[in-house]
Amino acid sequence: MEVIGKLTNSCKSVALFLMIRSGVLKDEYERLRSEMLKAEEETQFTYQKKKGIAAERKEAKLEKEEAEKYQRLKEDLVWCMTFQTSNTHSCSVTNFILASLFES
Numbered sequence: 001m002e003v004i005g006k007l008t009n010s011c012k013s014v015a016l017f018l019m020i021r022s023g024v025l026k027d028e029y030e031r032l033r034s035e036m037l038k039a040e041e042e043t044q045f046t047y048q049k050k051k052g053i054a055a056e057r058k059e060a061k062l063e064k065e066e067a068e069k070y071q072r073l074k075e076d077l078v079w080c081m082t083f084q085t086s087n088t089h090s091c092s093v094t095n096f097i098l099a100s101l102f103e104s
Helices: 009-022 026-082 088-103
Strands: none
Touching (some): 009 026
């Protein structure tokens, strides 16, 4: 390794390649390569996990919005049925709310 420090960059690259090929640095190369592959796998796993969590949050948000919509429609229906008059407009509102509840 001391000799390599005195060489130019291109010569250093060739010297390192030859040392790796000859087995002088093979163990260190394999160890570092293994660490690199493990780090890449961990990065990919973390990315997929983050993506999955984002998808779950999005799904939960949609479910919450749907539940809130259903609850509002249900409350509107109760209100309409409680305070309904013989007014035809009131009947059409009740029918609209009933239709909205059952279309989901």
